[in-house]
Amino acid sequence: MMNRINQKLHEEGKLLSIYFTAGYPKLKDTVSIIKNLERAGVDMIEIGLPFSDPLADGPTIQQSSTKALKNGMTTEVLFSQLKDIRKSVNIPLLIMGYFNPIIQYGVEEFCNKCFEMGIDGLIIPDLPVDVYHEKYQTIFKKYNLVNIFLITPQTSVERIRFIDSISNGFIYMVSSAGTTGARDSFGESQKDYFKKIAKMDLRSPQIIGFGISNKKTFQSVIQYAKGAIIGSAFVKFLNKNSIGDIKNFINSIR
Amino acid sequence: MKNFYHADKNGYYGKFGGAFVPEMLYSNVEELRLKYLKVIQEDSFQKEFNQLLKDYVGRPSPLYFAKRLSKKYQTKIYLKREDLNHTGAHKINNTIGQILMAKRLGKKRIIAETGAGQHGVATATVCALMGMQCVVFMGEIDIARQAPNVARMKMLGATVIPAISGSKTLKDATNEAIRDWINNPEDTFYIIGSVVGPHPYPDMVARFQSVISEEMKKQLKEKEGTENPNYIIACVGGGSNAAGAFYHYLDNEKVKLIAVEAAGKGINSGKSAATSLLGLDGVIHGSRTLLMQTKDGQITEPYSISAGLDYPGVGPQHAHLFKSGRADFLNATDDEAMQAGLELCKLEGIIPAIESAHALAALDKMEFKKDDIIVVNLSGRGDKDLNIYINYFNY
Ligand SMILES: Cc1ncc(COP(=O)(O)O)c(C=O)c1O
Helix, strand or coil: CCCHHHHHHHCCCCEEEEEEECCCCCHHHHHHHHHHHHHCCCCEEEEECCCCCCCCCCHHHHHHHHHHHHHCCCHHHHHHHHCCHHHCCCCCEEEECCHHHHHHHCHHHHHHHHHHHCCCEEECCCCCHHHHHHHHHHHHHHCCCEECEEECCCCCHHHHHHHHHHCCCCEEEECCCCCCCCCCCCCHHHHHHHHHHHHCCCCCCEEEECCCCCHHHHHHHHCCCCEEEECHHHHHHHHHCCHHHHHHHHHHHC | CCCCCCCCCCCEECCEECCCCCHHHHHHHHHHHHHHHHHHHCHHHHHHHHHHHHHHHCCCCCEEECHHHHHHHCCEEEEEEHHHCHHHECHHHHHHHHHHHHHHCCCCEEEEEECCCHHHHHHHHHHHHHCCEEEEEEEHHHHHHCHHHHHHHHHCCCEEEEECCCCCCHHHHHHHHHHHHHHCCCCEEECCCCCCCCCCHHHHHHHHHCHHHHHHHHHHHHHHCCCCCCEEEEECCCCHHHHHHHHHHCCCCCCEEEEEEEEECCCCCCCCCCHHHHCEEEEECCEEEEECECCCCCECCCCCCCHHHCCCECCHHHHHHHHHCCEEEEEEEHHHHHHHHHHHHHHHCCCECHHHHHHHHHHHHCCCCCCCEEEEEECEECHHHHHHHHHHHCC
């Protein structure tokens, strides 16, 4: 069976993917956030498994993670919440989390659970490409999971080619040197970087993330890539608004 | 096969080590990985490093025969006097090395994390020495607990930024430093304070600290006619003073290596920092190692009366020394360390750092022969800890 992420990447049009932290604002919000996002027309969802020490994240996601953990979110709790998710949700779902909680769960066991629940991919920022390639690739493949790699403006051309060669979903293009966090606009140097990557003609489609916060930033990046990911801005929205209003947020983006 | 205790080319010590960094840090860490050995081996680097260790730090640090302490334990105890270094601890050996590295890589801005402030002070010191911009991240709680060191860093020209995330202590200060590095990928060099973090840091820091055991060999040869002690005892927070004291003896299995961790209020009290005993295999700050965590992999906050020892991880080399049995890992409670610290004051006229007092506390837990040679690495002096001593003993 073709992975849902790849099906989605084959469709026409630009994709909007949304990140949120599981267990935030309330422990039991996970499923209803996912359903509301799908209903609002989002193409793909990244479910954040919160970690005590999220070192690639800016203040917004740090705070949502701390709160989610305080609320009682754990790997087990998340898995029990997502147990029946495929009875009602069809769009691709990814889990984004740091490597340490996955090691504790057991990498293979974690992948197996993801497969059983119908999770399509993982984004693990602190699992290095080479370690994945040497040690974990076969496990991910066994459970039909796509592992998403990041590239940044500092990633060399050879390394991008290598990442592209072992990638089997999209490439997560980090918009600028920095941790996650909403930004207001993108400058020339970022646009040059987007253009440079677009010209490389990679096998894997690229989705741009980090700093996309509104219609303006969304529109300005999707000309260069297959889609964009919004994280911190959505987490901030959830802090102030009810889940029922998610459609307003999504409508304001596209 | 012969055991191997140093880093392999990918920075692994057995199963521990490596560089588990997000892609945003890859190019920085990779640049350092590709260049660090070559730079360290350059004559001009060695010359400048050794000159500064001699004239600025005051090395070699004495190897002092502690006569009255030896009498008490019925054996021969030497103290490696890292407490006599400029800024009062072994930390400066590493910061001198790393600032020279930063300069050679053309970096303009230095960042560091600090817990108690010792590494922050040592970093601010070398930045002043080299005229480089210095930013130190320190947990908000530690800033309140360690006011004199905060003032020292400021006097030395550093900017101290409070880490307000997570538990607001050392691990969070380290997270903040890493985030700053992610946000400043071009001009910034991260001076890590111990043998922790992604490869090549653990190996690089161990090399800079290895001057401790290099000197020990010469000094023992002079005093005892042999380079080899029976035991080397050192405290372990992240593990840098121990790594330096063990370095040149790792392959000589006749020399027993004793690492002493902080047991805080007791191993089973829930308030402890004995990482090797209580930690599980995982990833912290870019390194695969043992770390204190919940069963679902959230990093927990350790505790010790000594701020320099309450780090939830331990360097990957130490995790390997522990698992392979090459080093014995003991631990000392707050009370045992405080008593051992006071004992050194009374017997030898030396007020040790409370970190180092943990190493001294191991003496009471071990059995020695009369002509055994023991070296305790006295990693730092106790000036910074006076308030804690005063409150504890009601002076
Ligand atoms: C005097 C002293 N000893 C030991 C340590 C612990 O660090 P490490 O285990 O890296 O030597 C510290 C840390 O601040 C220290 O200040």
